[in-house]
Amino acid sequence: MSANEQAGPHWRVFQATGRVPETPPRLPQAPPWRRFRGGPPEAAPPDDPEAALRRLGRDDTTAQLGPDEIDVVNAALLLRRPLLVTGPPGIGKSTLAYLLSRELGLGRVLEWNIVSRTTLRDGLYDHDAMGRAQAINAWRAGAHHPADPVRRERGGDAGATEAAAGSAQSTTRRQLPPQVGDFITLGPLGTALLPYDRPRVLLVDELDKSDIDLPNDLLHVLENGSYDVPELVRDAVGEARVHTSDPARRALVRGGRVECAEFPVVVITSNGEREFPAAFRRRCLPLEMRPPSREQLLAIVHRHLELRSPRAEEIVDLYVQQVQAGGTHSLDQLLNAYHMATAGGFQVDGDGRTLMAMLLRDLAKGH
Incomplete structure (x- = not known):
């Protein structure tokens, strides 16, 4: 049975109305070649209704896309392929990401704004090497002087009972080396590829402003739905909790490898300032947005x-x-x-x- 037959007559889960659903619709099953096995499962993403309100306004509007455009978006959802959205500046290309997130109940949109200096690693993760080096130096200095500073300040045995009560715990805290995961923050693309039960929405805004190599660099990640963090691969611990692009949220990464469970809904916008390589365009579904009526x-x-x-x-x-x-x-x-x-x-x-x-x-x- 084909993917379309499995999806039945309701394969169009997106209608471009922008209405908040009472129950988020169930997305059709991905084709076999677009299924991934990432884990462990991550908690559902946070919602950001204020950002959606700024972008979309209220949710009682009519469709802003024509039937053909809506079909292209639904095909991208079914096939788990990125949308390459083109059109004049200011026409509402990036707004489509928020429309999808609101209507499908997919939580906060992850934004990756592209400039000429942007690299693939900027979207995947950042490693604060300087901060980690400073933390290691501070830890080493503390490890060489394990005596309780409170006790030294009070002198002699003054407060010995109080100091002894928490000595084991405080000593353990002082002797634990800084964890590499504390200095790694996943970027918007890296966060979108975490193994969520439902896909995240990733907006890659104005890719045509990037360096000529970035679209080609994206090919492997978009095809395989995974990437490695070398700093974690080299770490002997085997797993680490890292920061993500969602405020105050962390994720567990095992073996230094991140792989999605559901390929994210990727909306790539372009103002048409240059052409993209054929290999990149082959992995995307094109959507040209026309001026609204x-x-x-x-x-x-x-x-x-x-x-x-x-x-x-x-x-x-x-x-x-x-x-x-x-x-x-x-x-x-x-x-x-x-x-x-x-x-x-x-x-x-x-x-x-x-x-x-x-x-x-x-x-x-x-x-």
Whole structure:
């Protein structure tokens, strides 16, 4: 039986409505070649509703993607392949990651923002070698002077009973060497590949701004769903608790190897500034986002700004005219212009005309 047959008529688990589900939908089973055996299981990721609210607004909106685009997203979920999302800047490509996370109940989105200096290791993990060296030196200094400093300060046998009560425990704490895991922090990509029961959502934002080698470096990780941390591989302990990209959360890594149990939902955005290697594109499903329609723009405005104003259509029409005239425009500009237009006493057609033109300016002109 094929994967599509197993999934049945409900293989489209994502509808692009952005509504929070009462019960997170069950994702279709991954094809055999995209199944992984990572462990031990990690606890469910934390939620971040405030970040989703900033990106998406309320959850009572209509779909912002067309049927064809929704099918591509669902195919990526079924096949466990990254989405390569292209389109003009400011069109809402990165917002798709938050839409997926909210609608599928997948918790906090992990963001990896790419710049020209970004390397694969930046996304996987960071090792604070300097901090570890300083901690080892401090431990060695303390190991050579194990006497209780409180007792030395009090002198003689003063407080001997009190010092003796915790001497064993305090000595043990002083003699334990610093653990290598304390100085390793998994990056967004590294955290997304931890063995969660349900996939994490990873946003790789503006990959086209990276060094030319990064897409090729990503191939192995995206194909195998795993990576090694050499500092942990060399550690004789065999397992370590490391920091993750989620605030105040740690993960257990055994043998220095991280492997996912469910391949993450990877959303890679690109503004089309350069082409990617064929081998990289073969591992991704392409999704080209088109500018929203007038109705969709109105829905976006109403979703973010609960106040409904008769000025909404006027501002949206003005924004659409600017977009159709060419150049580069962002949805943020529309929201800023609408918010200003609904401010008390602001006159779009009067003194505010110059300010409105500035808010809706062509970003491609560099001013």
